[in-house]
């Protein structure tokens with residue numbers, strides 16, 4: 001397994017991811033860069049964050065879409081970005097974005 005797991009329990013990483021995407025919409029790549037963990041690992045952790053939700057908010061996904069024909073993967077309420085558009089078969093797919101909507105509007 002990944003090197004991060006050796007010195008940091010999963011829970012901590014997931015909490016960190018929750019913090020990073022709170023009030024924002026970020027791609028797995030951006031989260032990966034911010035936290036210095038592999039994009040593949042980010043996606044795995046996001047699956048768990050999606051299930052449990054942020055403690056102080058709601059996990060949301062901005063669906064991926066095709067750059068070529070603008071097809072939106074609306075029903076794809078899953079983690080990850082498809083590699084190819086089902087309509088035009090283009091591989092230019094805009095990545096899904098993940099975020100946590102908070103209810104704390106007074107808190108900045």
Ligand SMILES: [Zn+2]
Pocket residue numbers: 066067068069070071085086087088089090
């Ligand atoms: Zn397309």
